[in-house]
Amino acid sequence: MSDAATTTATQTNATDTVTSMQFHPQPQPGQARPWAFPAPERGQLPNGLTVLRCHRPGQQVVAVEVSLAAPLEAEPQGLEGVATIMARALSEGTDRHSAEEFAAELERCGATLDAYADHPGVRVSLEVPASRLTKALGLLADALRAPAFPEGEVERLVRNRLDEIPHELANPARRAAMTLSRELFPADSRMSRPRQGTEESVARVDAAAVRAFYAAHVRPATATAVVVGDLTGVDLDQALADTLGAWSGDTAAPRPVPTVTADDTGRVVIVDRPGAVQTQLLIGRVGADRHDQVWPAQTLGTYCLGGTLTSRLDRVLREEKGYTYGVRAFAQVLRSTPEGTGLSLLAISGSVATEVTGPALEDAWKVLRTLAADGLTDDERDVAVQNLVGIAPLKYETAASVAGTLADQVEQHLPDDFQAHLYRRLAETGTVEATAAAVAAFPTDRLVTVLVGDASVIAEPVKALGIGDVRVVSG
Amino acid sequence: MPMGHTATQQAGSGGLTATEHRLANGLRVVLSEDHLTPVAAVCLWYDVGSRHEVKGRTGLAHLFEHLMFQGSKQVPGNGHFELVQGAGGSLNGTTSFERTNYFETMPTHQVELALWLEADRMGSLLSALDEESMENQRDVVKNERRQRYDNVPYGTAFERLTAMVYPEGHPYHHTPIGSMADLDAASLEDARQFFRTYYAPNNAVLAVVGDIDPEQTLAWVEKYFGSIPAHDGKPTPRDGALPDTIGAQLREEVREEVPARALMAAYRLPHDGTREADAADLALTVLGGGESSRLHNRLVRRDRTAVAAGFGLLRLAGAPSLGWLDVKTSGGVEVPAIEAAVDEELARFAAEGPSPEEMERAQAQLEREWLDRLATVGGRADELCRYAVLFGDPQLALSAVGRVLDITADEVRAVAAARLRPDNRAVLVYEPIEAADNGESDEGAQPTQPTDVVRAAPAAPAADAANAATEDNDEGAGR
Numbered sequence: 025m026s027d028a029a030t031t032t033a034t035q036t037n038a039t040d041t042v043t044s045m046q047f048h049p050q051p052q053p054g055q056a057r058p059w060a061f062p063a064p065e066r067g068q069l070p071n072g073l074t075v076l077r078c079h080r081p082g083q084q085v086v087a088v089e090v091s092l093a094a095p096l097e098a099e100p101q102g103l104e105g106v107a108t109i110m111a112r113a114l115s116e117g118t119d120r121h122s123a124e125e126f127a128a129e130l131e132r133c134g135a136t137l138d139a140y141a142d143h144p145g146v147r148v149s150l151e152v153p154a155s156r157l158t159k160a161l162g163l164l165a166d167a168l169r170a171p172a173f174p175e176g177e178v179e180r181l182v183r184n185r186l187d188e189i190p191h192e193l194a195n196p197a198r199r200a201a202m203t204l205s206r207e208l209f210p211a212d213s214r215m216s217r218p219r220q221g222t223e224e225s226v227a228r229v230d231a232a233a234v235r236a237f238y239a240a241h242v243r244p245a246t247a248t249a250v251v252v253g254d255l256t257g258v259d260l261d262q263a264l265a266d267t268l269g270a271w272s273g274d275t276a277a278p279r280p281v282p283t284v285t286a287d288d289t290g291r292v293v294i295v296d297r298p299g300a301v302q303t304q305l306l307i308g309r310v311g312a313d314r315h316d317q318v319w320p321a322q323t324l325g326t327y328c329l330g331g332t333l334t335s336r337l338d339r340v341l342r343e344e345k346g347y348t349y350g351v352r353a354f355a356q357v358l359r360s361t362p363e364g365t366g367l368s369l370l371a372i373s374g375s376v377a378t379e380v381t382g383p384a385l386e387d388a389w390k391v392l393r394t395l396a397a398d399g400l401t402d403d404e405r406d407v408a409v410q411n412l413v414g415i416a417p418l419k420y421e422t423a424a425s426v427a428g429t430l431a432d433q434v435e436q437h438l439p440d441d442f443q444a445h446l447y448r449r450l451a452e453t454g455t456v457e458a459t460a461a462a463v464a465a466f467p468t469d470r471l472v473t474v475l476v477g478d479a480s481v482i483a484e485p486v487k488a489l490g491i492g493d494v495r496v497v498s499g
Numbered sequence: 500m501p502m503g504h505t506a507t508q509q510a511g512s513g514g515l516t517a518t519e520h521r522l523a524n525g526l527r528v529v530l531s532e533d534h535l536t537p538v539a540a541v542c543l544w545y546d547v548g549s550r551h552e553v554k555g556r557t558g559l560a561h562l563f564e565h566l567m568f569q570g571s572k573q574v575p576g577n578g579h580f581e582l583v584q585g586a587g588g589s590l591n592g593t594t595s596f597e598r599t600n601y602f603e604t605m606p607t608h609q610v611e612l613a614l615w616l617e618a619d620r621m622g623s624l625l626s627a628l629d630e631e632s633m634e635n636q637r638d639v640v641k642n643e644r645r646q647r648y649d650n651v652p653y654g655t656a657f658e659r660l661t662a663m664v665y666p667e668g669h670p671y672h673h674t675p676i677g678s679m680a681d682l683d684a685a686s687l688e689d690a691r692q693f694f695r696t697y698y699a700p701n702n703a704v705l706a707v708v709g710d711i712d713p714e715q716t717l718a719w720v721e722k723y724f725g726s727i728p729a730h731d732g733k734p735t736p737r738d739g740a741l742p743d744t745i746g747a748q749l750r751e752e753v754r755e756e757v758p759a760r761a762l763m764a765a766y767r768l769p770h771d772g773t774r775e776a777d778a779a780d781l782a783l784t785v786l787g788g789g790e791s792s793r794l795h796n797r798l799v800r801r802d803r804t805a806v807a808a809g810f811g812l813l814r815l816a817g818a819p820s821l822g823w824l825d826v827k828t829s830g831g832v833e834v835p836a837i838e839a840a841v842d843e844e845l846a847r848f849a850a851e852g853p854s855p856e857e858m859e860r861a862q863a864q865l866e867r868e869w870l871d872r873l874a875t876v877g878g879r880a881d882e883l884c885r886y887a888v889l890f891g892d893p894q895l896a897l898s899a900v901g902r903v904l905d906i907t908a909d910e911v912r913a914v915a916a917a918r919l920r921p922d923n924r925a926v927l928v929y930e931p932i933e934a935a936d937n938g939e940s941d942e943g944a945q946p947t948q949p950t951d952v953v954r955a956a957p958a959a960p961a962a963d964a965a966n967a968a969t970e971d972n973d974e975g976a977g978r
Contacts, residue, residue: 035759045622046726047573051719053586053614054608056539057710082535085870115790125789128856134863153867180803187806187829190758194652300643302650334580345578346638350648375646377638407585414587417538418604421875 059417061444064250069269071246076430076440077260078252083423086157086253088150088164089431094241095359096143097214097282103233104214105221107141109181110234112244114139114148116177118163119170121176126163133158137167142219144435146242151424154254158263166268168247171238178231185226196297196304196375196476199499203474204371206305208286215284215358239462248434253423281361286310288470290492296479297499303381303477305351307388308371311465313357314438315364318461320449322355326463327408328400329353329391330372336391337372342499346360347376347384349385353466359435370465375443378478382485385473389491391467399459410457413447515873515897517883518716524729525701528720529883529893531708539709541613542602543621543882544888546704547697549677550596551736558677559685561594562640563693567601568592569632571812572623584610592677597817598888604877607710611719614707618723621703624694633687635706644676652757656825656927660765663749663925664821670737671818701729703918704887707875739818743767744923752807752928759827760808761929762837766822768918771814772890777903778910779918783810784861785853785911786844787918791860793844794826802840804832816889821917834928845919852912862904869900873890 053093099106115130115137117122117123130137135152148168151162171174202218209216220226249268251260288309312318330337330353337351351374360366376384420426433442471491475482487494549560558632568579583590587607590613603613631897648654658674665671674958705724707716745767769775787794787810798805813821826837872878879896887893 044726044728047623048621048723050573050582050612053612056608059537059606082533083874084623085874087869124791124796127789128860131789131791131860131864132856134867136867151867151871153870156863183803183829184601184799187759187827191652191827194758196650212615217722250768300650302645304650330585332580334577334584339577342639343635346635348640349639349643375642375650377642377645408579409585410587414585414606414609415589416586416604417536418587418589421536421538423874473601 030472036422041336048404052246053372059095059266061416061420061429061441062252064252064440066440069244070273071269071272072243074434075264075268075270076250076434077255078250078426078430079255080252080426081254081256081422083253084154084253085151085423086154086251087422087424087427088152088161089143089250089427090148090150090164090168091248091250091435092146092148092242093246093279093399094141094146094237095279095281096141096219098241098279099214099237100233101453102225102289103228104217105185105226106229106233106237107146107218109185109226109229110173110237111139111141111146111148111177112181113173113178113234114167116181117172117174119168119172120166122391123174123271126167130160130163133160133163135163137164147431147435149424152257154256157253158267161263161267165271168242168268169271173231173234173238175231178229178234182226182229185220186223189223196300196302197306197373199295200304200306200474202291202477203293203497204308204472207291207293207472207474208288208308208310209284210287213282213284215483231449244268244271244277246278248431248432250427250434252427259480270437279442281359281365283365284359284367286367288472290471291467292473292475292486292492292494294483294494294496295474295476295499296480296496297476298478298480300476300478301378302375303378303475303482304375305385306371306373306474307471308357308369309470310367311355311370311464313360313366313368314436314442315360315366320446320453320462321457321461322465323412324405324408324450324453324458325400325460326353326355326370326465327412328404328458329395329462329466331408332411336395337388340391341374341376341384345387345471346376347380347387348374350374351376351388355465357432357436357495361440362437366436372466378481379475381475381482382489384492386489387487389468389489392466396463396468400455400462402455405453405455405458409450409453413450416447419495515879517893518713519887519893522700522721524725524727525699525726526720526727527704527887528710528717529704529706529887530713530716531706531826531879531883532711532713533605533708533879534710536876537607537710538604538876539607539707539711540602540604540880541608541617542600542706542708542874542877542884543617544704544884545599546597546702546888548595548597549673549675550739551697551734552673552677555681555764556685556689557673557681559681559689560674560691561675561677562636562682563641563690564592564601565636565782566592566597566628567620567624569636570627571620572626572951573619574616575627579620582612582616588613589718596671596675596815596967598883598885600884602881603859604875608811610707610711610716614719614723617705618727621698621700621724622727624764625691628687628690628694630687633690633813637682637685640803641679641682644679644682648676651743652755653761653929656761656763656929659751659753660763660823660925660927663751664745664767665741665818666764669741669818670739671815695730695968696733699730700724700727700735701731701834702733704884704893706880706883706893708880708883720794736817741767741819743769743819743900744918745925746922748921749925750928751926752822752930755931756933757929757931759829760828760832760834760840761828762822762824762834763927763929764924765927766824766924768822769820769914770818771816773819774815774902774906774910775914776820778906778914779820780812780814780821780865780903781853781858781906781911782915782919783812783863784864786810786848786855786915787824788861788864793848794841797840797844798826798837803829804828804837804840817935839925842921845915849912849916849919852908852915855908858908858911861907865903866900869903870917930938
C-alpha cells in the first residue's frame, strides 16, 4: 500500500464530495402515531379450552399457538425426552390420516406445524394463509384430539432423535448451553438435564410411554389456543366449534411447580475442543422473571450491557478490539409460577477468537466492574428506552410475533395486557434503577463461565484472570 | 424527477401497489403505501456483490458493507446504529453474490432520519473512513467467518460446492464471506476504490414502503439524495455465462471431525427471472421441500437411512441458479446407499413428473413463503428492490406468486429431466474422522425457543451461507 497515493486520493475525493453534495442538518422526528400492543379477546369453548383471538388487518398468514400444560418436569424420571417425542408425534398420524397423509394435507393448505417441549409446557404452532384457516384448524384439532401415536412412527422418531444428538453436541453454542444448565442446577432438577433428553433416556421412550404422557397431561381444560391474523370474512366461532371444539377431556387440578435452586458460585468450565479457531462463551446465572417488579429495570440494564452492537460489551469487544462478531446479554425465562417464584437464565453469550479468549474475558469483567462502580449514564438509559419502547410496532408487525408473545404470557401466568403495560413501565424506569438491576443481575463473583474451545491455549490465560476455579472437561 | 406509473393490483400480491421514480442523478426510487401499522421500511440496494470482486480480494464487498456502518461526514463513529436504534428503529446490511443491501425499519415519524442517514453515507463515506475502522472491521469480519463457517460442523460445505459448480475464474466461484488471506490483504485504498467505483446513486435502488405520504417522501428523497453526484466508470461485471449443465459429475470427499456422514450435492439450475427457475423451485419443493416431500418420505420415513434430507434453491440472475441437496445419514449408514436412493427418486421424477396433489402442495407452500416475505414492510421493500436491481422492474415483485402458480406439471418434469441429472452435479461427501460419543444433548441457549439444528432444514443453510451480514440477530423488547 502506498501512503502517498492514499492521501492524494482522499483529498481529491473529499473535495469532490464537499463541493458537489449539499448537506442538510439531521432532521427532527415528526409526530409519533399512537400504537399499542394488541389486546386479545379472551374466551372459553364448552370443552374448557381457553381461546385468545386477535384481529390484525393485513396479516394474511394467520398464526395459531397452542400451549399445553405438559411441562418437562412432568416427564417420568429416566424418560427425559418423552415430551419432545410426544410433541413431534402429534403430527405423525391421527384417527383420520396416516402420518404421510397428515403431512401431505397440511402442506396442501400451505401450512406449517411445529411442536416442541420446553420447561413450561408443550407448544404447537400453526401458520397458514387465512383462506385455508378452517381446514388447517381441523388438522391441528385432529393432532391434539386424536393422535394415533403409531408404534412404528414413534420408534422412528426416537431413532431420529438419537441421530440428532451428536449434531447438537458438535455445535459449540448448544454444547455450552447444555453444560451451563448442568452446572447451575442440582442433578435432581429437570432443569439440569437436556430439554430433549439424553441418549440414554430417549432410547427408553416408546409408543406406550408417549401415550401415557399424553393421557396424563394433554387436555383442552388446561390448554390455551391463541389465534392472530387478518380474520376478515372468517367465522372464527364456527371454525373453532367445528375443529378444536370437538376435542374432549376431563378437568385436572393445576400441577404444583417444584422450586429450583441454582449454584452460581463463580467458576469456569472449559469444554475442550482441540484446534477450535474460536471459543464459545456462555456466562450465566439465574435471576428474576417477568413477575418480579425488577423486570423492566433488568430489561433496560441488560440491554445497556449487551443488547446490541452499541451496548457496553460490544462497544469494547467488537467495535474497539475486534475480538468477536458480537456478544449479547439477555434474560430468558425458564419457568414462571402464578405465585411469582419463577426464574430466568441471565447470560452473556458469544464467540471470540481462540488466541484472545483471556483478554476478551478480562475486558468483559472490566465492563461489568465499571458498570458496578460508575453506573449507567442517563443518555444510555434514554437510548435504551427509546429503542425498547419505540421498536414495539416493528417487532409486532407479523401475526406470528403477536401470537408468540400472547402464548408466552399465558404460559408464564401473566395477564393478557402484560406486554402493553411493560412499555409504560420501561418508560418510567430511571437510570439508577436500571443500573441497580443490571449490577444485581450480573455480579462479577457470581457468574458461571462455560467456554467451549481449545483448552491447551485458553486454560492458562483464563486461570490468570481470577474469575473462579477452572475445570477442563473433555469435549 | 417523478415520472413513474402505478401498478394495478395483481393476483396474489395482497393488494400491493408500487410507484417508480428516478432522480436526475440516476437514483431509482420505489414507493409503496400501506397505513395499517405506523412503521415504514427504507431499503437501499447497491448493484454490487461478491461477483464484482477480483482475484485476491474476495470478501471485499462484504468487508466494505461493514465499513458503511463506521460513520460518514455528518455521522460520527457508530452513529448509524445509535441514531436508528435510538429512534426506535432496526437496521442491518447484508452482502450476497449479486447485491449489497442496507435497510432500516422505522416508526413512521422517523422515516426522514433513515433517509438522511443513507444519503449521508452514500455521498460522504470517504470523509470518515480511516485505517482504524478498517483494521477493526477486518477483525470483526474474520470472526464472523470463524463463527458462521470455520467453527461449525459442515460450515464450509456451501463454499466447497459453489467452488465446484462455478469453475475457477468464474465470478461466482467464491462466496461473499471471502477467504482469510484475502481479508488480510485488503487495504484501505482497496476500500476507497470500491466505494468510488460502485457506491453511486445511479448504481442503486431505494425503496420506501409502509406508512408514508408518497409526495412528502419523494420530496425528502430529492432533498437528501438529489445533490449526490452520479458517476460512471463501473466496470461491466465478468461474464457469468456457463453451459446449462456441468457436463460431468464432480466429486470431493472431506474427512473432518463431523458428527455424521453427509451427502451433499449442488446442481446448476435455470437463471432467476425465468419460468424455468420457477419450475425448478417447484421441482425441488416436491422432491425435498418439506415433511411430505419425496426424499423425506423415502430416506427419513421409509428407508430410515437419513436424519434429514432436503433440497434448497439459491436463485441467481447473473449465473445459473444453484440447487442444493443436503442429506445427513442415520447411524452407520454408508453414503452409496443414500446416493442410489436419491438417484432412483430423481430419475423417477424426471420420467413421471409431479402428481397433481404434489403440484398443489408445492404451490401452496411457495405461496405461503411469499406471503411471509410480504408480511412485513421490510420484506416488501427488499423484494421491490430485488426486482428493480436484478430485472429492471419492481412491479415484477407484485406478480411473482402468480407466476409460480402458473407453472404446469409438465414444465416441472421437464426442468427436472434437463437439470437434476448426475452429469450436472457437484457431489460433496463428508466422512467423519472421529466419532462423538457423549451421552448428552442439546439445551436451547438463546432467548428464542429451542430449535433443532438437524431439522433446521437444508434449505436454510444455503440461503444463509450466501449472505454475509453486518450484525448477528439481536433480540428486542421484552424477550
